[in-house]
Amino acid sequence: MQYLLLIYDNEVRFGKMNEADRGKLHEEYTAFTQSIIEGGQFKAGDALKPTTTATTVRVRDGKTAITDGPFAETREQLGGYYLVEATDLDEAVAIAARIPSARLGSIEVRAIHKYS
Numbered sequence: 001m002q003y004l005l006l007i008y009d010n011e012v013r014f015g016k017m018n019e020a021d022r023g024k025l026h027e028e029y030t031a032f033t034q035s036i037i038e039g040g041q042f043k044a045g046d047a048l049k050p051t052t053t054a055t056t057v058r059v060r061d062g063k064t065a066i067t068d069g070p071f072a073e074t075r076e077q078l079g080g081y082y083l084v085e086a087t088d089l090d091e092a093v094a095i096a097a098r099i100p101s102a103r104l105g106s107i108e109v110r111a112i113h114k115y116s
Contacts, residue, residue: 002043002112003084003092008076009105011050028100036084041095045082076105083112 017025036042056067079101086092089109096107 001086001088001092002114003086003089003095004110004112005082005084005092005096005099006078006108006110007080007082007099007101007105008108009079009101010075011077011079013104014079025100032098032100033082035098036082036095041084041086043083043085045080047080048078051077079105 014022033042033045051069054069056069058065058067082095082099084092084095086095089111092109092111096102096109099107101107
């Protein structure tokens with residue numbers, strides 16, 4: 001079964017990290033990503049640009065409204081994702097717990113619904 005692991009973290013805190021800490025975090029992500037590639041669980045994954053580059057689209061009564069930025073103001077922002085293959089939710093949660101940002105932010109685990 002496939003799961004989407006949504007990585008939420010505080011952009012402001014990340015932006016205030018010094019270069020050495022950012023480099024260490026990047027190394028941790030590289031090692032984690034390599035481990036799930038080698039383990040056969042990795043399907044896709046990427047970091048997202050900051051929320052300042054986001055555009056939100058809503059259609060109401062046939063009219064399209066476009067707003068700069070994310071849908072909602074929150075303390076944590078969606079910063080990236082992994083699409084993984086796992087036997088069940090327990091395995092997906094175990095993978096999510098190994099994502100470096102799980103120590104600083106949160107990881108939302110969502111099963112993928114496959115349409116027939």
